[in-house]
């Protein structure tokens with residue numbers, strides 16, 4: 001597992017390199033019993049507890065100065081249930097391993113995000129999502145969940161069993177307990193045809209509603225300082241399988257999307273004035289292409305350029321206005337933004353603190369390459385997103401607090417009441433949770 005957590009000098013560091021923590025001690029439990037014992041021991045010692053995944057969150061949501069619980073020995077498939085079309089996995093299983101195991105069984109998740117390095121529990125806990133017209137986040141595909149709570153007991157939940165826990169714990173922010181197993185809905189593996197196509201920014205915005213309505217999964221990247229975007233439409237297909245050609249795969253994905261992009265980022269970081277020119281060249285370097293493959297090979301790809309990211313969900317009907325404001329802000333500012341802005345969608349879901357809870361949503365994500373100053377850009381973008389009642393991704397940079405979040409999440413108090421019940425002494429507390437949920 002590509003855990004970014006560094007063991008050096010007792011520090012833990014996230015993937016983006018913008019969060020560092022110094023836990024009092026680390027444990028790597030190999031069973032639910034060992035995990036429960038570690039939770040009780042931490043409470044006896046007066047230490048907080050935090051389970052981490054692979055550290056792919058850009059916020060300090062996984063940081064702790066108490067006991068850090070590592071996921072490496074809580075991995076693997078517990079059961080595949082073909083009658084109910086579900087798979088139950090240990091919480092520390094990387095998404096990559098889940099996807100590959102499912103494919104071997106002729107099964108697949110319905111939707112996923114851009115990468116598959118994260119653990120299933122880490123990805124679910126922060127509301128990790130891809131893009132979809134009907135299909136939603138990783139957490140929304142969960143059918144049942146098992147967690148160890150602050151008193152060391154094991155609690156299971158589903159729509160029928162402890163439904164009030166199930167409603168919240170699928171995106172639990174690590175605040176309700178330590179997840180030990182997740183049961184996902186699966187379906188027979190299918191093929192997706194991806195169509196990637198450059199398109200002018202104004203046209204994407206003008207046609208956004210049709211592009212969304214006509215495709216199962218629509219997303220696009222806008223290149224700041226340009227009027228160019230690259231669109232991606234993924235739709236189910238009868239086949240045949242036509243993977244990205246070996247050369248095209250290398251050229252487009254490794255050279256253009258990662259290698260050349262990385263070089264462009266280095267030049268832009270060294271000489272910011274060149275960023276708009278580089279953006280124009282990069283956006284033109286992409287060409288239209290189609291390919292057909294199994295879902296995880298179409299949804300996900302490696303990300304070799306390290307970056308820092310902020311992402312907000314706004315009501316879907318506000319997406320074009322929000323993007324116009326973002327573009328106007330970049331154009332009139334002296335900012336030099338070398339990283340594309342990603343735009344995705346999700347249907348409303350029923351999870352208490354899901355960014356799409358009860359509301360059809362569009363996601364707008366801004367990025368800056370690791371090592372470049374990002375605060376001025378993110379602050380200006382955040383002002384625009386919050387003016388549209390935006391909900392920040394729990395795992396991506398934002399400055400919102402409990403007071404703001406209570407205003408944009410109608411079920412906020414339902415979550416905090418459950419937290420009061422399951423973790424009255426705040427064993428799973430950290431600075432981030434204190435800020436976003438209150439003390």
Ligand SMILES: Cc1cc2nc3c(=O)[nH]c(=O)nc-3n(C[C@H](O)[C@H](O)[C@H](O)COP(=O)(O)OP(=O)(O)OC[C@H]3O[C@@H](n4cnc5c(N)ncnc54)[C@H](O)[C@@H]3O)c2cc1C
Pocket residue numbers: 015016050051052053054055056057058061062091092113114115117118119120121122123124125126127128129130173174175177178179180303393395396
């Ligand atoms: C390159 C890159 C690409 C990304 N792409 C996307 C994307 O396409 N869509 C998207 O929505 N997000 C995306 N993200 C964000 C990422 O999916 C989330 O931040 C996710 O939470 C990271 O999972 P992780 O396993 O690294 O968890 P961590 O970041 O280590 O932890 C996240 C949270 O999960 C909690 N947690 C972990 N394990 C447990 C457990 N067993 N029990 C209880 N709580 C637990 C932690 O305490 C913490 O609160 C991306 C991030 C990166 C760096």
